[in-house]
Amino acid sequence: MPERIGKYTINLNNTPSIIGYGAVVGKKEADGPLGQCFDKAYNDAFFGEKTFEKAETKMQKMTIETAVKKSGLSKKDIQIAFAGDLLNQCIGSSFDMRDLGFCFAGLYGACSTMALSLALAGIFVDSGAAKTALAAASSHFCSAERQYRFPLEYGGQRSPASQWTVTGAGAAVVAESKENTPHIEQVIIGSVRDLGITDVNNMGAAMAPAAAQTIGDFLTDTNTKPTDYDLILTGDLGATGSALLKELMKEEYKIDISSVHNDCGMMIFDLEKQDMHSGGSGCGCSASVVCSYILNKLSNKELNKVLFVGTGALLSPTSAQQKESTPGIAHGVVLTA
């Protein structure tokens, strides 16, 4: 049964397993350093569809089908699905669920959605509320760009701290504990933190305080130190946000995470060669990196214990235009070999 330890952390005492996972990405992601790890990559940004929104739905659906297939289960075995994306009213997820037919809890955690869906799927399985639960998240550069920023062909310059929304999706099937599979041992649901960042081109800065708070609370609750983990992996802070996170951890918690920290947004692209400025972002960033490279490494036991902290910037185009600052959120999941 799940058990609360400390103030915020939840122990999953039955250590549910991730028995299948998959990731599907776009061309830029496939050209990046982790290109070989993804299950499928599409050169066509439309994924053969007529609109970018339909493309995102199709990408997420393919990802989920890949994860279910790799788990050895069939679709009817999935008892509940937790999924989300960045599109208005989460149509990326809900529209693929109309074909997949799962019991569906739609999530919006901005770019933290993969960590949130994994955490909830883990809690559901650990508590016995479900035997199998699916966690999934996606983002698409083109659908996000037209919703949050400018039309794709608008000629503008991006600031050095800006990030590139990843075209990618990740999905994982969580089930009762099984040997030789990655496990979910602990989860922490974060709280919203806002230190007044209003620059919509610096989302790393908006999310770093929430990440610091979640990591700090988690290490305090579990009485562990950064070196107890092979990797503390943040979702999409990018280069700027990661630098800020390390400073915040030192300043607020007197903890140095530099030696074990990495960020999915910095891993998925070659920042220099691919001209990605601060790095990748979006739900699909951490979803596709965790549901390929990271879970592969845990399956091979090249990594043994990873604290994955998904980070989200909870802004909307309306809130930004109304000059509201950007609240951040971060949820954590401990993945073990």
Place this chain on the structure above:
Amino acid sequence: MNPKQYQQLVHSTTPKSPLIKDCALAFLFGGSICAFGELLKMVYGNMGLTEDGVKLAVPTTLIVITAVLTGSGLFAKIAKYAGAGTAVPITGFANSVVSPAVEFSAEGKILGTGAKMFNLAGPVIVYGCSAASLYGLIYCLFLK
């Protein structure tokens, strides 16, 4: 850390735009577009167009070229380096009309292309016309 301290940390950590490089590129690209406009003016003049005709033909040509470059995806690639160099001349205005018109065609001809076409250029038109009207009024009342 309180918001004020954090803003200072963010300010010192966030990389800045390379201002001198950006200005130099904007000058070169913007200057080239204007020089090309001058060239068009001479060519159209030599072709026998009246002064009014030339004033109409030069911006029209630049707008058409921008529309084609925007539609083919080249404009954004050039603008990435040119910055204000392509944004300030009439090319920037044309791009800001064509790019949403193309992008939002997925939502239909009326609520997509029609409604969103002036999303970006709309404010320029509104405040440009307002400023022109105000200046016209001042000119009419005091300077004429």
